[in-house]
Structure formats: structure tokens, C-alpha cells
Amino acid sequence: MLRLSALYRFPLKSGKGESLPQARLDKLGLVGDRRWMLVDEASGRFLTQRTEPKMSQLSALWNGAGGLTLSAQGFAPLEVALPDPDDNLRGVTIWRDTLRVPDAGDEAAQWLSGFIDKPVRLVHVPLERARMTESGYGQDDDKVAFADGYPLLLIGQASLDDLSQKVGRSLEMLRFRPNLVIEGSEAFAEDGWKRIRIGDVEFRVVKSCSRCILTTIDPQTGERDANREPFATLNNYRKQEGGAMFGQNLVNDGEGVLEVGMPVTVLE
Structure with a gap:
């Protein structure tokens, strides 16, 4: 069974993240996220x-x-x-x-x-x-605060586990700054999702997330990895048109409350 295993909010763009047991959603994603x-x-x-x-x-x-x-x-x-x-x-x-x-x-x-x-x-x-999301993805009235392009980012725990295995060490989820972490799926299953539901809220999966050098910064120490990991490994096996993809950008349709442990349903 798929479940929401973690929730993260990043009040300041590129500042430290905070782990939450529950969070409210508004038109711009998690309330207080990257505002x-x-x-x-x-x-x-x-x-x-x-x-x-x-x-x-x-x-x-x-x-x-x-x-x-x-x-x-x-x-x-x-x-x-x-x-x-x-x-x-x-x-x-x-x-x-x-x-x-x-x-x-x-x-x-x-x-x-x-x-x-x-x-x-x-x-x-x-x-x-607030800004409009990137033209050609999502709907005309989709908005975003100061996140790079979309209100929410989702990563499957199995996807991180797969990357960690290839890098050769356990990687912190916070390197990738997701809002939602999903447990119970196969690695990179989220790449094939189009719509999901968590609690009473439906989400559209609109675009893969292209990663950058920011992933090489240790969230605990602020130091860059000398071998450019895990970005180097991502470039080796997740390179697609547009960059090295890891995670999926979402838009929530409607408001509501999310809680860690909620079941996740793939609608499409």
C-alpha cells in the first residue's frame, strides 16, 4: 500500500527544511512553503x-x-x-x-x-x-510562490534508496528538498503517475524535476561533495532531455490537510 511517509516545508527558499506531522494546503501548495x-x-x-x-x-x-x-x-x-x-x-x-x-x-x-x-x-x-507556473504544463490558473517552478515536489522513498545504492552510501532525503515522500512504490514509479489522491485532495503530476549542483551540498554541514555526488550518479543513469531527473512536480487541486501516514491512491 502506498502511504505518505514524510512531509517537509521550506519557509525560506534554499533555507533549512522542517519535517511536519501534518500540513495544510492552499492555492500555492503547503501553507508557509517557500513564501x-x-x-x-x-x-x-x-x-x-x-x-x-x-x-x-x-x-x-x-x-x-x-x-x-x-x-x-x-x-x-x-x-x-x-x-x-x-x-x-x-x-x-x-x-x-x-x-x-x-x-x-x-x-x-x-x-x-x-x-x-x-x-x-x-x-x-x-x-x-504569486507567479504563474511554466507555460505548457498544468493549467492556466496554476500559481507558485518562490519554489523553482511548481507548488509541490514529490519523491518516492524507493527512488532515493535506489540512488543511494548506486552512489554507495545512504543519502539524506533533504538533499532533494521534497514536500511529499511516498512509501510503498517501486523505484521511480512516480515517473508514470499523472494524478494521485492523498486524503481528500487530488494532485496533478505535471513535470519531472531536473536536478542541479545543489544536490551535492550536505544539508547538515553545508559542504559540497568533492566527487559531485549524488549529481554525478544521477547524470549517469537519470539523464533525459532537460536534465538529470529525480522527483515529480505536483499541483494540488483544492485545499485540505495532509498527515503523515495517509494512504496514497494513484488515480491515473
Whole structure:
């Protein structure tokens, strides 16, 4: 039987993830997931572990009011309030998208600039300012916050086990930053799914996830793997048109609550 074996939320894009026993879904995926982002102060360009590996050591936990609690070794924790959706708007760029979103203020910017060691700003995306998903995939009204392209990412536990066996060591699921982990399927069974249901919510499986060098960063230490693993192995046996694929991007149709242990039904 297929079951939901883990739930992860990443409040700050490229920050530390948090494991959850349950989570609510809204139009943009898991409530509180990747609604915040760091940008270069001068250019407004988004920042991730690809260029700033130390972000893997930055804890930015979602609080019940929608704000963040920032913490990192050597820094006093900072509470960041949810900004007004129409105030202090800042132009930012994420991949090919440009948008205007509220800035979280100078105190958060100073704290994070000290951690990153260069001038940065913290921004938030409210629902009404969210981006559209990639044209040609999904539906015309599908939206996404600051995730790379889609609201949710799913990985089968058996797929990670298969990759770990090929690499020769046990790999942490958090290297791949999924929201949903499914147990009970064969390795890469998720590649063939089109629609699934978890609890009362249905999901469309819209596109495979192309992986990058970020997978080589140890989520515990922030250090890059000297042999470029597991990205090197993924390139050897999961290379397809568009990149080395691992995991599936999802869009949820409707809102609801997910809990670890829920059965998963493949509808199509």
C-alpha cells in the first residue's frame, strides 16, 4: 500500500527544511512553503544555495502568524513579522520571472546581510502576487510562490534508496528538498503517475524535476561533495532531455490537510 511517509516545508527558499506531522494546503501548495526569499540588494536577483551554500545552515521557521523566526550559529534569533502585501514593494527576479513583492524591512535585511556577508533583502510573496507556473504544463490558473517552478515536489522513498545504492552510501532525503515522500512504490514509479489522491485532495503530476549542483551540498554541514555526488550518479543513469531527473512536480487541486501516514491512491 502506498502511504505518505514524510512531509517537509521550506519557509525560506534554499533555507533549512522542517519535517511536519501534518500540513495544510492552499492555492500555492503547503501553507508557509517557500513564501520567503533572499535577493541581492542591488539587483533584486534571487539567491539560493547554488551560489550561497551557507544558506543550508540558515534556519527560517514559519510561525503561525505567517512570519519567520530566523536563527543561525553565532547569531541571536530574530522574529520577522509578515509584511503588508501592498507595502514596501521591491522588484525581484526569480529565473525568468520579474515581480514586485513586499520587503520584510531593514532589521531582517541587516541580520541576513551579516549572515550571508553581503547586502541582501528578505521578501515575501502573498497569494495575490504569486507567479504563474511554466507555460505548457498544468493549467492556466496554476500559481507558485518562490519554489523553482511548481507548488509541490514529490519523491518516492524507493527512488532515493535506489540512488543511494548506486552512489554507495545512504543519502539524506533533504538533499532533494521534497514536500511529499511516498512509501510503498517501486523505484521511480512516480515517473508514470499523472494524478494521485492523498486524503481528500487530488494532485496533478505535471513535470519531472531536473536536478542541479545543489544536490551535492550536505544539508547538515553545508559542504559540497568533492566527487559531485549524488549529481554525478544521477547524470549517469537519470539523464533525459532537460536534465538529470529525480522527483515529480505536483499541483494540488483544492485545499485540505495532509498527515503523515495517509494512504496514497494513484488515480491515473
